Amino acid sequence: MTTPTLETERPTAEDRAARRRQRRAEAWAEAAGAGWKVWLVKIVCLGIIDALAIYAILALLHGGDWIVPLIVAVGVLAINVIYLKPGLLPAKYLTPGLVFLFIFQIFVVLYCIYIAFTNYGSGHVSSKDDAVNALLIQNQQRVEDSASYPLTVLEQGGSYFFLVTTPEGDAEIGGADRPLEAVPDAEFSGDRAVGAPGYTSLDFAQIVASQSAITALAVPFSDDPNDGTLQTRDGSTAYQYISTLVWDASADTMTDTQTGTVYRDNGHGSFAADDGQQLATGWQVWVGGENFVRAFTTESIRGPFIAVTLWTFAFAILSVATTFVLGLFLAIVFNDPRMKSRKYYRVIMILPYAFPAFLSALVWQGMFNQDFGFINQTLLGGASIPWLQDPWLAKLSILIVNLWLGFPYMFLVTTGAIQSIPEDIQEAGRVDGASVWQIFRHIKFPLLLVSVAPLLISSFAFNFNNFNLIYMLTGGGPRFADASINVGASDILISMVYKVAFVGAERDYGLASAFSIIIFVLVAVISYLSFRQTKVLEELN
Numbered sequence: 001m002t003t004p005t006l007e008t009e010r011p012t013a014e015d016r017a018a019r020r021r022q023r024r025a026e027a028w029a030e031a032a033g034a035g036w037k038v039w040l041v042k043i044v045c046l047g048i049i050d051a052l053a054i055y056a057i058l059a060l061l062h063g064g065d066w067i068v069p070l071i072v073a074v075g076v077l078a079i080n081v082i083y084l085k086p087g088l089l090p091a092k093y094l095t096p097g098l099v100f101l102f103i104f105q106i107f108v109v110l111y112c113i114y115i116a117f118t119n120y121g122s123g124h125v126s127s128k129d130d131a132v133n134a135l136l137i138q139n140q141q142r143v144e145d146s147a148s149y150p151l152t153v154l155e156q157g158g159s160y161f162f163l164v165t166t167p168e169g170d171a172e173i174g175g176a177d178r179p180l181e182a183v184p185d186a187e188f189s190g191d192r193a194v195g196a197p198g199y200t201s202l203d204f205a206q207i208v209a210s211q212s213a214i215t216a217l218a219v220p221f222s223d224d225p226n227d228g229t230l231q232t233r234d235g236s237t238a239y240q241y242i243s244t245l246v247w248d249a250s251a252d253t254m255t256d257t258q259t260g261t262v263y264r265d266n267g268h269g270s271f272a273a274d275d276g277q278q279l280a281t282g283w284q285v286w287v288g289g290e291n292f293v294r295a296f297t298t299e300s301i302r303g304p305f306i307a308v309t310l311w312t313f314a315f316a317i318l319s320v321a322t323t324f325v326l327g328l329f330l331a332i333v334f335n336d337p338r339m340k341s342r343k344y345y346r347v348i349m350i351l352p353y354a355f356p357a358f359l360s361a362l363v364w365q366g367m368f369n370q371d372f373g374f375i376n377q378t379l380l381g382g383a384s385i386p387w388l389q390d391p392w393l394a395k396l397s398i399l400i401v402n403l404w405l406g407f408p409y410m411f412l413v414t415t416g417a418i419q420s421i422p423e424d425i426q427e428a429g430r431v432d433g434a435s436v437w438q439i440f441r442h443i444k445f446p447l448l449l450v451s452v453a454p455l456l457i458s459s460f461a462f463n464f465n466n467f468n469l470i471y472m473l474t475g476g477g478p479r480f481a482d483a484s485i486n487v488g489a490s491d492i493l494i495s496m497v498y499k500v501a502f503v504g505a506e507r508d509y510g511l512a513s514a515f516s517i518i519i520f521v522l523v524a525v526i527s528y529l530s531f532r533q534t535k536v537l538e539e540l541n
Contacts, residue, residue, distance in 0.1 A: 116513035154199035291514035300484035327410025353408035361472035391489035
């Protein structure tokens with residue numbers, strides 16, 4: 001029983017302030033007692049982190065973005081406060097994990113979502129200014145009867161520069177991102193500039209060793225890209241190159257001087273003519289839900305996407321079903337006490353699980369070879385069955401190999417689940433006159449599902465994204481002939497995403513990111529519904 005607190009016993013504001021000061025003093029005393037060595041290590045580590053953060057912020061600000069640098073600055077400031085302020089012990093332990101979680105999980109997911117709403121891909125990887133410069137350089141031609149510029153190739157910090165002598169006898173220097181500018185203190189040999197302070201002049205052998213990089217270098221004449229560039233083919237003389245395209249910044253147009261065609265910004269990250277023809281190089285822009293619309297409305301994408309989605313579900317379901325049935329059958333057989341040498345058989349059963357999956361897939365790929373594979377030549381007497389070239393046989397091959405790779409896992413988990421079922425429950429069934437099948441169906445199997453159902457769901461999610469097997473065994477082939485994206489009959493969603501993003505000449509990161517979000521939603525919904533259904537099985541306990 002409590003008694004009322006007297007008014008005089010309640011702590012005053014001065015008492016609370018005194019207690020806060022006392023706790024703060026105790027915290028500082030505890031921190032100081034840790035020793036100067038601990039503080040030294042802490043300051044050095046924080047100094048390294050701060051230096052890297054400042055470098056990252058400056059690099060990100062140079063790219064024109066300010067949101068990510070602001071996040072980095074706030075995060076580093078919070079880290080300094082946490083580790084310099086006494087106390088906050090839980091935060092000191094949680095911060096490293098939270099930082100890595102944000103960098104390797106949250107940031108990746110958020111960036112993928114951002115890319116899904118852009119046109120990022122081949123020809124659309126940078127800013128509009130970079131696209132304009134790239135177009136002008138890509139369409140450059142040497143100016144006929146242009147003056148030749150005696151050239152000395154210079155090197156500084158791993159970058160190459162052109163030191164040229166103008167027809168007027170002046171020395172000028174420039175680089176890939178640095179227009180020509182005068183060099184008043186250049187070193188001359190006769191009437192040719194051969195060196196500049198702070199730079200290293202390359203000799204003939206060094207020029208030959210770096211010929212590809214030097215011949216690819218285009219030095220702008222001025223800040224106006226329409227003035228052209230200086231380029232060299234032999235490393236000793238440079239010539240003026242002018243683009244066949246003319247950039248009009250005020251009108252925001254690109255004009256082809258040879259045909260007179262005018263290309264305008266079409267609002268989708270490209271320059272396009274009135275007839276719809278587009279220049280090859282564009283820039284990255286926000287396109288909203290266009291990638292998702294393309295995935296479901298463009299026939300050359302929608303048809304293969306639906307076919308791949310259906311096969312992905314079929315592959316995941318059949319893989320789980322076949323491996324579970326075979327693994328459960330073997331678990332029941334080798335759990336029978338009448339089976340002799342069970343432990344040796346069990347070791348043999350888990351051997352496929354012990355080998356790396358990608359190596360096993362490559363071995364099976366050779367065995368399924370149509371012309372000299374072991375299956376056709378030995379098991380089928382020299383038959384010529386196109387296991388990996390026919391769409392349906394390729395899918396069957398994938399299921400066979402995945403059964404080989406997956407049944408040992410199911411064998412292990414079902415063996416453990418069966419051995420955990422109490423013997424007295426089974427004995428009660430036998431006393432009641434139940435047959436072996438009835439005991440398995442009404443007692444063992446329901447109790448078995450209670451423990452393995454979550455594993456079956458996780459196995460479904462794993463096979464839903466089983467990239468290694470598909471890519472190593474069939475490469476997703478054979479390819480759909482009518483598809484506008486790089487996708488084949490045996491592809492699943494994850495391998496299709498990889499090929500859309502990274503395989504072939506046309507790489508569409510925006511569409512691939514949209515597919516990734518769709519996959520995430522599908523797996524999340526299926527897993528949620530499946531885990532809800534497993535709660536019904538728990539009532540058996």
